[in-house]
Amino acid sequence: MNFKLQKIVPQLITVLAVVLVFGFFSYNAQVNMENRGIDFGYGFLSQESSFDVQFSLIEYDGSHSYFRAYLVGLLNTILVSVIGIIIATILGIIIGVARLSPNYLINKFAAFYVEFFRNIPLLLQIFFWYFAALRALPLPQDANAIFGVFFLTIKGLYVPAFVWENFNVFFYSIVAVIIAIVVIRIHARKVQETQGKQLPVLWISIGLIFILPLLSFLIGGVNLSFEIPKLKQLAATSYRYEGGLNLPPELIALTLSLALYTATFIAECVRAGIQGVGKGQKEAAASIGLNPNQVLKLVVMPQALRIIIPPTTNQYLNLTKNSSLAAAIAYPDLVLVFAGTALMQTGKAIEIVSITMLTYLSLSISISILMNWYNKKIAIKEK
Amino acid sequence: MSKINFLRPDKENLNTFLYLGSLLFFIGVLDVFLNSFFNVNITGFLPKLLSFVVPLVIGFIGLHFIRIEHSGYKFLDSLNKNINTNGFNAVLSLLIIFVIIKATPPILSWFFVDASFAGDSKDVCSGTGACWTYIKVWFNRFMYGMYPNAEQWRINLSFISLALLGSVGYFATEKFKKYLTLYYVVIYPFIAFLFIFFFISGGPVFFDFSYGIIAAVISIILGFFIPSRFKFYYFLIVPLTIYIVLKYFVFYEELIELGKLDGLNWVETGAWGGLSLTFIISFFCLIFCFPIGMAFALGRRSELPLIRYISVGFIEFWRGVPLITVLFMSAVMFPMFLPEDFFIDKLVRAIIAISLFEAAYVAEVIRGGLQALPRGQYEAAKSLGMGYWKMHIFVILPQALKLVIPGIANTFLALVKDTPLIFVVGLLEIVGMLNLAKTNPEWLGFAMEGYVFAAIIFWIICYAMSKYSYNLEQKYKTER
Numbered sequence: 001m002n003f004k005l006q007k008i009v010p011q012l013i014t015v016l017a018v019v020l021v022f023g024f025f026s027y028n029a030q031v032n033m034e035n036r037g038i039d040f041g042y043g044f045l046s047q048e049s050s051f052d053v054q055f056s057l058i059e060y061d062g063s064h065s066y067f068r069a070y071l072v073g074l075l076n077t078i079l080v081s082v083i084g085i086i087i088a089t090i091l092g093i094i095i096g097v098a099r100l101s102p103n104y105l106i107n108k109f110a111a112f113y114v115e116f117f118r119n120i121p122l123l124l125q126i127f128f129w130y131f132a133a134l135r136a137l138p139l140p141q142d143a144n145a146i147f148g149v150f151f152l153t154i155k156g157l158y159v160p161a162f163v164w165e166n167f168n169v170f171f172y173s174i175v176a177v178i179i180a181i182v183v184i185r186i187h188a189r190k191v192q193e194t195q196g197k198q199l200p201v202l203w204i205s206i207g208l209i210f211i212l213p214l215l216s217f218l219i220g221g222v223n224l225s226f227e228i229p230k231l232k233q234l235a236a237t238s239y240r241y242e243g244g245l246n247l248p249p250e251l252i253a254l255t256l257s258l259a260l261y262t263a264t265f266i267a268e269c270v271r272a273g274i275q276g277v278g279k280g281q282k283e284a285a286a287s288i289g290l291n292p293n294q295v296l297k298l299v300v301m302p303q304a305l306r307i308i309i310p311p312t313t314n315q316y317l318n319l320t321k322n323s324s325l326a327a328a329i330a331y332p333d334l335v336l337v338f339a340g341t342a343l344m345q346t347g348k349a350i351e352i353v354s355i356t357m358l359t360y361l362s363l364s365i366s367i368s369i370l371m372n373w374y375n376k377k378i379a380i381k382e383k
Numbered sequence: 384m385s386k387i388n389f390l391r392p393d394k395e396n397l398n399t400f401l402y403l404g405s406l407l408f409f410i411g412v413l414d415v416f417l418n419s420f421f422n423v424n425i426t427g428f429l430p431k432l433l434s435f436v437v438p439l440v441i442g443f444i445g446l447h448f449i450r451i452e453h454s455g456y457k458f459l460d461s462l463n464k465n466i467n468t469n470g471f472n473a474v475l476s477l478l479i480i481f482v483i484i485k486a487t488p489p490i491l492s493w494f495f496v497d498a499s500f501a502g503d504s505k506d507v508c509s510g511t512g513a514c515w516t517y518i519k520v521w522f523n524r525f526m527y528g529m530y531p532n533a534e535q536w537r538i539n540l541s542f543i544s545l546a547l548l549g550s551v552g553y554f555a556t557e558k559f560k561k562y563l564t565l566y567y568v569v570i571y572p573f574i575a576f577l578f579i580f581f582f583i584s585g586g587p588v589f590f591d592f593s594y595g596i597i598a599a600v601i602s603i604i605l606g607f608f609i610p611s612r613f614k615f616y617y618f619l620i621v622p623l624t625i626y627i628v629l630k631y632f633v634f635y636e637e638l639i640e641l642g643k644l645d646g647l648n649w650v651e652t653g654a655w656g657g658l659s660l661t662f663i664i665s666f667f668c669l670i671f672c673f674p675i676g677m678a679f680a681l682g683r684r685s686e687l688p689l690i691r692y693i694s695v696g697f698i699e700f701w702r703g704v705p706l707i708t709v710l711f712m713s714a715v716m717f718p719m720f721l722p723e724d725f726f727i728d729k730l731v732r733a734i735i736a737i738s739l740f741e742a743a744y745v746a747e748v749i750r751g752g753l754q755a756l757p758r759g760q761y762e763a764a765k766s767l768g769m770g771y772w773k774m775h776i777f778v779i780l781p782q783a784l785k786l787v788i789p790g791i792a793n794t795f796l797a798l799v800k801d802t803p804l805i806f807v808v809g810l811l812e813i814v815g816m817l818n819l820a821k822t823n824p825e826w827l828g829f830a831m832e833g834y835v836f837a838a839i840i841f842w843i844i845c846y847a848m849s850k851y852s853y854n855l856e857q858k859y860k861t862e863r
Contacts (some may be wrong), residue, residue, distance in 0.1 A: 007686075010689055011689040014689060014690050018693060024720075025720035027718050028721055028722050031722075031723070035723065082683065096754070103465065103471075103472045104466055105465075105475070105479045106475045106476070115841070118845075119841065119845035119846050122846070123803040124803060124837055124838055125583070128834040131818075131821065132831040133831075135830065191511075222422040261499075321705035322705065323421060324705040335711070339708060339711050349716045349719060350719060351713040353708065353711055353716045356711075360703060360704045360705055360708065361700065361704055363703075364702070364703040377835060
């Protein structure tokens with residue numbers, strides 16, 4: 001009896017405390033909102049937003065709804081995160097491998113990179129790139145072309161835009177390539193398990209990646225042309241580029257600093273992963289007659305990836321969450337557009353902050369569920 | 384002299400290869416050196432692209448020639464082993480050497496040679512280098528924010544005394560060593576709070592918080608006489624009761640007037656700023672987030688399901704949202720949740736928000752340490768008849784915390800690096816002050832200097848912290 005009581009009382013007290021705190025908060029919120037004449041509800045999402053966003057991936061202007069504004073912000077957040085993740089991964093792998101190089105100079109260079117970028121606050125780095133480094137770029141009329149088609153100016157980077165004809169055929173060819181590679185891999189694994197032969201999957205895959213899209217160009221009627229940005233004079237001293245794509249400086253500064261910063265952490269993950277594979281594993285693999293490539297592919301990488309991937313995913317999540325620092329340099333991401341401008345206009349603090357938080361929360365919880373599933377799948381199956 | 388094969392340098396013609404190789408390598412480096420330091424281009428007669436590549440090619444051939452194994456020269460062998468193992472590594476090494484040589488002159492000239500240090504107006508900054516005068520003029524603002532100049536000695540004095548009090552641990556004799564934990568966990572933070580609250584802000588001595596402290600002290604003293612079976616419930620109920628009694632039944636307004644110190648003006652937290660604010664926020668968040676995180680880590684490992692679910696919910700919630708939205712919440716949403724006449728200062732709100740946020744990360748780190756301990760430790764402690772709290776305080780936590788020193792240090796580093804985000808609630812620490820100074824019409828165009836200055840400061844703080852944590856880790860490493 002006493003034993004049971006010991007278990008129940010602390011739980012009851014904790015729950016009571018939580019309920020009391022939440023009750024206190026919601027009661028106050030109700031009273032406050034009544035006093036100020038604000039009503040609670042998510043109906044405002046369908047109202048006309050009547051503010052403009054500088055950079056959006058989907059069509060948007062002031063006549064669209066608040067929900068549309070939310071989507072614009074969300075897409076911009078995702079855009080920054082995806083570009084940042086790609087650059088950070090590539091950079092992180094290079095630096096992480098360089099950290100293990102026997103070459104003294106390369107090793108120290110990588111260590112310097114990691115120690116340098118890791119120990120400076122991300123916000124400071126974003127400010128540095130945006131307010132100091134990118135502000136030193138030339139005006140549109142003075143910009144030099146890079147390879148004749150890219151223009152890096154104070155107004156951002158202008159790149160040629162792709163103009164597709166019959167894009168869907170090209171898209172199908174890519175899908176076909178992916179399916180074909182998966183099928184070949186499965187087949188190759190079967191062949192290896194039954195006959196012990198190894199098919200050159202890598203070369204076949206590379207061949208497919210080039211040949212099928214090429215065929216779509218030659219036979220499928222796909223055509224790709226570029227729209228190169230051109231300088232246009234608006235007034236006596238005012239120039240701008242027309243045509244092509246404009247990557248605004250906010251986007252560049254944010255992506256660059258996120259990628260440089262996160263790459264240091266990914267590099268450490270990669271280093272830990274490769275170091276985590278025991279020397280004996282490599283020697284054992286070599287002693288049963290695998291060549292160095294096979295050792296890397298069949299023995300080292302699967303084990304290293306098992307160590308690398310979980311913390312790296314965490315870093316991806318961190319990058320996505322850190323992209324909310326965009327608000328500091330006015331890149332229209334979720335926080336700036338929705339929790340900034342929309343909140344100022346509607347005054348719906350509780351609704352908007354809760355939606356914003358829920359968005360990030362569901363993003364990270366879904367990724368961590370995915371990660372847990374993956375971890376279980378690749379975990380060593382002990383006998 | 385045997386036949387020379389230039390594609391395969393060997394030991395037989397060691398000296399020939401050595402002289403030739405060193406000469407070529409030296410020429411390659413010299414070319415880049417002259418080019419970068421003295422703007423002399425000795426390969427200028429070649430086409431542009433070729434003259435760019437020539438030093439690399441010459442250096443590469445040179446390194447190829449001196450790549451002789453077991454040459455007998457110690458220096459050569461270690462050189463080969465470290466930067467010259469094969470052609471690919473040689474190219475990379477050369478590239479890095481060239482980049483260093485190329486980058487040195489512009490960096491040196493920007494930082495020192497062309498930089499201006501003297502004077503106290505913008506006019507001296509006409510050169511191409513950095514304008515450190517700008518930092519000099521604004522130094523007080525970057526350090527103390529809008530804190531009145533005449534009162535800044537209060538911050539200095541507080542920080543110096545706190546630093547001295549903090550270093551007590553190094554001078555403690557063997558006899559007092561066992562009290563150090565108590566000192567650092569309870570007494571020191573309390574003294575720090577007193578300094579910052581009464582001295583830096585100039586607040587009245589008697590305040591809501593003081594009542595809380597008095598209540599806590601009284602209940603702790605009374606607690607010694609309570610049988611241990613009821614202690615848990617006692618500490619749950621009595622301190623709050625004493626606090627309420629003190630606050631509503633003992634005269635209050637009179638005490639506030641009585642407690643004000645003469646000569647110390649009230650400086651509202653909105654005026655605090657600069658690096659000192661960074662320190663204050665980091666310090667308090669660090670103190671608060673650790674016990675909260677520990678509680679939730681234990682809660683997540685608890686056998687009681689409701690406590691476990693609540694802890695999991697708390698941890699996953701804070702870990703899932705970005706800090707900036709948490710600060711947004713504390714700025715715009717949190718006041719809605721409080722009674723109308725109840726006001727919490729925005730600095731306090733920011734500290735609460737950051738502490739809760741980082742506590743979730745600390746909780747996960749500590750949970751990792753708890754999970755890493757073998758079951759035997761729990762079972763051994765239980766078999767000695769220890770209860771839950773005794774087991775954790777004397778057996779589990781000391782070992783688990785030792786294991787997670789690097790993780791906790793990383794979390795604290797992240798905390799320090801996150802402090803600039805408080806611009807969201809309108810507080811300006813050093814990065815915020817930089818952005819403010821940058822827009823001053825008299826000092827336009829010195830953003831670079833400001834950011835470099837702040838970056839150096841943060842880098843030193845963070846690097847020192849990470850090295851210190853590494854030392855701690857080595858010191859407390861115990862063999863298993």
